[in-house]
Amino acid sequence: xxxxxxxxxxxGDFFISIDTNKCMECEEKPCMExxxxxxxxxxxxxxxxxxxxxxxxxxxxxxxxxxxxKPASGKRNLACQAACKPDAIAHTW
Amino acid sequence: MxxxxxxxxxxxxNWKNPDIQWKxxxxxxxxxxxxxxxxxxxxxxxxxxxxxxxxxxxSDSPNGALNAMKWALEDTGMTLDDIHxxxxxxxxxxxxxxxxxxxxxxxxxAKGANYMYGPTxxxxxxxxxxxxxxxxxxxxxxVVSFLMNDKCAAGTGRGMESFASxxxxxxxxxxxxxxxxxxxxxxxxxxxxxxxxxxATGLLRSGWSTEKxxxxxxxxxxxxxxxxxxxxxxxxxxxxxxxxxxxxGVVSRLEKELGVKALKPRYDTQIAGAMGAALFxxxxxxxxxxx
Ligand code: SF4
Ligand code: SF4
Numbered sequence: 001x002x003x004x005x006x007x008x009x010x011x012g013d014f015f016i017s018i019d020t021n022k023c024m025e026c027e028e029k030p031c032m033e034x035x036x037x038x039x040x041x042x043x044x045x046x047x048x049x050x051x052x053x054x055x056x057x058x059x060x061x062x063x064x065x066x067x068x069x070k071p072a073s074g075k076r077n078l079a080c081q082a083a084c085k086p087d088a089i090a091h092t093w
Numbered sequence: 094m095x096x097x098x099x100x101x102x103x104x105x106x107n108w109k110n111p112d113i114q115w116k117x118x119x120x121x122x123x124x125x126x127x128x129x130x131x132x133x134x135x136x137x138x139x140x141x142x143x144x145x146x147x148x149x150x151x152s153d154s155p156n157g158a159l160n161a162m163k164w165a166l167e168d169t170g171m172t173l174d175d176i177h178x179x180x181x182x183x184x185x186x187x188x189x190x191x192x193x194x195x196x197x198x199x200x201x202x203a204k205g206a207n208y209m210y211g212p213t214x215x216x217x218x219x220x221x222x223x224x225x226x227x228x229x230x231x232x233x234x235x236v237v238s239f240l241m242n243d244k245c246a247a248g249t250g251r252g253m254e255s256f257a258s259x260x261x262x263x264x265x266x267x268x269x270x271x272x273x274x275x276x277x278x279x280x281x282x283x284x285x286x287x288x289x290x291x292x293a294t295g296l297l298r299s300g301w302s303t304e305k306x307x308x309x310x311x312x313x314x315x316x317x318x319x320x321x322x323x324x325x326x327x328x329x330x331x332x333x334x335x336x337x338x339x340x341x342g343v344v345s346r347l348e349k350e351l352g353v354k355a356l357k358p359r360y361d362t363q364i365a366g367a368m369g370a371a372l373f374x375x376x377x378x379x380x381x382x383x384x
Contacts, residue, residue, distance in 0.1 A: 002238035008320065015240065015324070046200035046373075047235065092324075 001045070005054035006062040006092070014063040015092045016080075020051035022088035034083035039065050063093070103264050103336065107146040107164045113138050115171055120378050123165075123176045124370025125158045126198065127185030130222025130250050131336065133367040134161035136169075136176065140375060144169055147363050150185070158189040178374035178383035182366050184223065193383055196373050198366050199228055199239045205369030206332050207234025210356045215328040218318055218347070219365070220337030222250040227321040229328065234369070240325050250336040252289075256310055259290050260303050271307035271342030278305050280313035289313065311342035319350050331355050338362035 006015035023029070029052055032040045039058040045051050058065040070076050070093075080089050115121060118138035126133045128150060135145040146164035150157035158181065162173065173179070173191055181189030182201040189195065198219070206217045212232040219226040229238040257264040278301070281289050293306050301309075314337070333355045337343050339362060348354055360368070377383045 001236050002325075004238070004240035004325065007242055008324075013320075013324065046196050 003051075003053060005059050007060055011063075013092045016054055016062060016066075017090040017092070018052060018054075019086075019088040020045060020049065020053075022086040023051040024049040026052075026084075026086060026088070030083040031080045031089060034079040036068055036079060037065050040080065066091070105146075105148040107144070107167060109144040109169060110142060113141060113143045115143055115169065115175070118143075120375055121171070121176050122371045122374035122378060123162065123179045124201065124367040124372070124374060125162055125179065125181050125189050125192065126183040126201065126364075126366035126370060127158045127161075127181065127189060128183045128198075128222045128366075129185070130254070131363060132157040132161040132183075132185075133364045134158075134165040135364050135367040135371045136165055136171070137368075137371040137375065140372070142360065142368070144171075145361075145364050145367065147361060155185075155188045155190050157185065159191070162191070178378045180370040180374040180377070182370040193374070194377060196370060199226055199241065200236055201366045201369030201373065202226065202334050203228050203230040203236045203369065204234040204372045205365035205367070206230070206334055207232075208368055208372055209334075209358055209360050209362075209365055210330070210332045213330045214332045214356065216322065216325075216331045217334055218322060218331070219334045220249065220318065220343070221335040221366075224249060225318050225321060227318070227325045229325055234372075238325050240321055242321055253314070253337060253340065255290065256293070256307075259293060260297075260306065262303060262307065265339075267307055268311065268340035268342035268344070270304050271311040272345065273304045274302075274308045277312065278309045280316050281306075281309045282313075307342065311340065312346050314343050315346035315350055318347065322351065327351060327353070329353055332358070334358075334362050334365035336363050 001020045003018045003020055004015045029042055039055055040052050041055045042052055069078050115138050121138050123136045132150045133147045136143045144165045146161050148161055179192045181192035181195045182198045186195040202219045206214050217228040224241055226241045228236055230236050254264055257267055281292050296306050331353050
């Protein structure tokens with residue numbers, strides 16, 4: 001499943017897409033530890049697969065939650081993507 | 094005393110299938126969808142809809158769930174104890190005191206739409222009371238991809254309710270009235286409900302008819318959800334669930350913008366989530382995981 005967390009507003013689209021078919025095969029789930037803002041969590045989804053998603057409290061402010069990794073000037077460092085070998089995480093902004 | 098007309102008020106009702114004798118059913122399941130605006134309870138006997146209720150949630154969701162369930166069971170002789178498994182869904186799903194399990198509304202809408210519209214449905218736009226969800230699913234109603242926008246009320250039932258009140262038009266007539274324009278006006282530019290209301294007031298003052306303002310608002314709502322569908326990828330067959338699916342003004346404009354027709358529902362589109370929850374409950378019973 002491709003789960004899209006985030007929102008769209010007047011300033012743009014701010015979604016993190018997670019391919020949960022890849023997450024369910026990923027035992028260690030290193031993205032969680034790698035994320036400096038601690039926005040990712042592990043849970044059993046509706047089909048009982050253990051996957052990773054964005055915590056509820058960050059979904060409506062994701063642009064700001066991820067700001068540390070995406071400085072307006074300077075190099076972006078998406079720690080979640082770097083830690084994810086199966087390439088399951090994508091960002092729309 | 095002056096009567097205050099509640100333009101936002103939509104029809105609350107319950108329904109019972111006279112052709113089903115619930116005591117003959119092998120498996121009875123229920124789904125309760127507690128949203129911030131409305132709550133629905135659906136009771137199924139061996140995968141057939143036996144009864145349902147559709148009502149406003151009110152200020153507290155545990156009571157909203159119980160009230161909807163009680164109303165669905167009214168005059169049936171059935172009690173909660175007769176139901177083998179109950180699943181809660183929706184925004185208030187964790188607050189359904191009698192539920193055996195909580196399942197997200199995304200999975201339940203996909204399952205419910207699969208039942209309501211048939212297994213050819215691949216894309217669902219749920220336009221509910223407080224959020225919009227674009228969902229892709231497979232032929233079994235299992236979610237393949239989803240996207241939810243709940244950051245603001247634009248494009249939602251709550252937004253439409255406040256707009257109906259502002260214009261003094263019954264919410265059930267908004268769609269039809271919005272189509273009574275000779276020429277389609279441009280959509281209101283603001284999708285935020287607060288700004289859209291200010292914009293609408295300005296347009297009325299500048300001489301626009303109520304119908305024209307409604308057309309511009311329905312058009313803006315349709316346009317807003319098209320972008321959500323584009324992001325997850327639109328695949329036919331396409332179906333709309335939730336209260337806004339009853340608004341022909343939004344639905345026809347959405348169909349036009351997408352270039353596809355939405356499937357015609359067999360049931361009240363507001364009960365899709367609760368229906369999906371009742372179907373999940375049936376699957377739990379079959380797997381022996383209902384308690
Ligand atoms: S590292 Fe990648 S595949 Fe593993 S759980 Fe995280 S997002 Fe999923
Ligand atoms: S971009 Fe940074 S803050 Fe955002 S999810 Fe990835 S690691 Fe966490």
